Amino acid sequence: MAGLLEHPGYDEERLKRAAEQLPCREVQAGMLLSLMGEPHQYCYPSIFIYGHRASGKSHVINVLMKELELPHATLSCVECVSVALLFEQVLRSFFGCDVASLLPRSPSLTDFVRIYRQQSPARQTRYIVMEKAELLRDADANLLPALLRLQELVEDNVTVILLSEIVWDTFRPNTGCFEPLLLHFPDYSKVELQQILSQDRHPSFSAELYSFYVSVLLGVFYSVCRDLRELRHLAALNFSKFCEPLAEGKVKETDTHKLWKNIEPHLKKAMQTVYLREVSSLQWEQMQQMEEETGALKGLSAHTHVELPFYSKFLLIAAYLASYNPARTDKRFFLKHHGKIKKTNFLKKNEKTTNHLLGPKPFPLDRLLAIFYSVVDGRVAPTASIFSQISSLVTLQLLAQVSHDDQLDSPKYKCAVSLEFICNISRTVNFDIMKYLYDFL
Numbered sequence: 001m002a003g004l005l006e007h008p009g010y011d012e013e014r015l016k017r018a019a020e021q022l023p024c025r026e027v028q029a030g031m032l033l034s035l036m037g038e039p040h041q042y043c044y045p046s047i048f049i050y051g052h053r054a055s056g057k058s059h060v061i062n063v064l065m066k067e068l069e070l071p072h073a074t075l076s077c078v079e080c081v082s083v084a085l086l087f088e089q090v091l092r093s094f095f096g097c098d099v100a101s102l103l104p105r106s107p108s109l110t111d112f113v114r115i116y117r118q119q120s121p122a123r124q125t126r127y128i129v130m131e132k133a134e135l136l137r138d139a140d141a142n143l144l145p146a147l148l149r150l151q152e153l154v155e156d157n158v159t160v161i162l163l164s165e166i167v168w169d170t171f172r173p174n175t176g177c178f179e180p181l182l183l184h185f186p187d188y189s190k191v192e193l194q195q196i197l198s199q200d201r202h203p204s205f206s207a208e209l210y211s212f213y214v215s216v217l218l219g220v221f222y223s224v225c226r227d228l229r230e231l232r233h234l235a236a237l238n239f240s241k242f243c244e245p246l247a248e249g250k251v252k253e254t255d256t257h258k259l260w261k262n263i264e265p266h267l268k269k270a271m272q273t274v275y276l277r278e279v280s281s282l283q284w285e286q287m288q289q290m291e292e293e294t295g296a297l298k299g300l301s302a303h304t305h306v307e308l309p310f311y312s313k314f315l316l317i318a319a320y321l322a323s324y325n326p327a328r329t330d331k332r333f334f335l336k337h338h339g340k341i342k343k344t345n346f347l348k349k350n351e352k353t354t355n356h357l358l359g360p361k362p363f364p365l366d367r368l369l370a371i372f373y374s375v376v377d378g379r380v381a382p383t384a385s386i387f388s389q390i391s392s393l394v395t396l397q398l399l400a401q402v403s404h405d406d407q408l409d410s411p412k413y414k415c416a417v418s419l420e421f422i423c424n425i426s427r428t429v430n431f432d433i434m435k436y437l438y439d440f441l
Contacts, residue, residue: 005030009038010068018067023199024192025056028185029064035181036159039070039124043159044181045151048133048171050164051185054228057163060185061129072127077135083143087112090128095119109146113153122157133162137171145177187226190218196228197235205243209253213242216260220267234270241266311376312389313425316415317433318372319399320422323360323415325438327367333436334374355439356419362402362412365390375431 005015005026010033022029036043049057065072073093080086084107091112092100102115128150130136136144146153147160160180164171168182188196194214201210217235225231242263245251251258308316325333355361368390390413393399400414415422426433434440 005033007033007038009041014067014069018063021063021067022056022060023196024188025060025185028056028183029060031183032060032064035183036125036127039068041125042151042157043125043127045178046148046160046162046180047183048162048164048168048180049183049185050167052187052226053165054230055185055187056228057185058131061161061163065127065129070127071122071124072129074129075131077130077132083107083109083140091115094126109140109142116154116156124157126156126158128158128160129163130160131163133164134166134171136162141173141175144171145173145175148178148180188228190222193218193222193226193228193231197231200232200235202239202243205246206253210239212256212259213239213263216242216263217267220264238263238267238270308425309389310429311386312393313429314376314431315368315372315386315389316393316398316417317422317426317429317431318368318375319363319393319413319415320360320417320433321371321375321436322363322367324355325436326355327363329438330367330371333438334371360414360416362414364410364412366410368413375436 005019006012007015018029019026032047032049035047049061051057062074064070065074071094073090075086075089077086080089084103084105087107088100088103091103099115099119104111128147130147136147147162150160151158162180168180194211197214197217198207198211201207214235217231217238221231221234225234242259245259245262246253251262321333369386372386390399394401394413398415398417400416402412402414417425422433
């Protein structure tokens with residue numbers, strides 16, 4: 001496939017080395033080279049490269065810049081928290097620290113352009129590569145339009161390459177701007193993921209064995225995860241478990257069916273940790289060892305050592321209180337100025353504390369959020385992050401959704417953890433849950 005990177009302006013050996021590092025991305029690399037042209041030619045002022053996460057955008061750019069030895073400045077819009085830092089990094093990459101020090105304390109775009117134009121013109125195209133470019137939408141209104149036509153402003157052979165996970169239509173300012181050339185990086189197909197992941201084979205085992213392991217991994221995860229970095233992480237995390245029967249001498253490399261039967265249940269359990277990162281790789285391995293030793297722990301929700309985000313812990317506490325406390329007691333527990341409530345009115349006659357024996361009861365989403373905002377420390381705005389963490393708790397089987405998807409009213413949930421589990425979670429956030437449980441008054 002190295003022929004796809006043929007270009008009259010670049011050395012063939014360099015192009016061949018670059019192609020070897022770009023499996024399944026030779027077509028996109030070839031298109032990018034066509035847009036860039038020969039080194040001494042003026043390139044198009046700005047190029048916008050977009051595609052989903054882990055689709056090879058940054059990798060292709062970095063390999064081409066490094067192997068072809070092109071003058072470039074690679075910036076992360078996450079790290080460049082100010083315009084001054086962005087201008088400084090560009091000048092330092094192209095002209096050195098002495099030129100970057102000429103910028104005033106709070107430089108404007110005019111200062112940057114003035115200092116740039118005072119330097120010697122480029123002998124070949126200079127490239128400014130900006131990763132996570134979607135953050136530029138939150139910068140000064142004139143920054144993005146200026147970067148798109150920077151070549152015209154500085155009167156030099158410079159091209160700005162923007163890398164983003166979202167489409168260009170969400171960038172375009174209302175006032176209009178110079179339109180960059182668009183280049184799309186599609187997601188990797190299953191065959192391409194198989195080819196790329198198979199290159200990471202363990203030196204102690206044959207390429208055929210690791211290729212089979214990758215096919216098993218993709219057979220389990222491909223329907224829920226297409227992210228190359230996530231799949232590579234999962235492949236490295238679970239390969240030792242796959243090789244256990246081989247290390248113990250129970251099977252041979254050719255016994256693929258036995259190897260598949262041994263690893264498939266383990267991979268299905270690992271599906272609960274995809275993207276969420278509530279547990280680290282080390283925690284996941286420790287939990288699997290604990291399960292093998294005791295044989296009593298089943299499923300991720302049974303582990304008391306799961307590390308949850310801060311607000312997820314309070315959401316789980318609120319869910320437990322909503323499941324085991326009658327709804328009529330919420331005012332008594334969570335309303336500060338509820339007035340005096342006599343115990344005779346609060347407790348029904350001959351009522352027995354059997355909520356924990358009867359099991360968790362379903363509760364609506366609005367009640368969960370009301371309790372959550374009452375028990376959490378500090379003011380928390382209702383954001384999409386809170387709702388996504390509720391979905392994560394359902395995925396982790398710590399919450400169970402009991403209402404149907406086609407139900408028009410608010411969804412209902414039940415808490416699926418034990419009293420011991422929620423007490424352990426409460427201790428980590430210094431919350432005394434026993435004071436809020438109706439059964440233990």
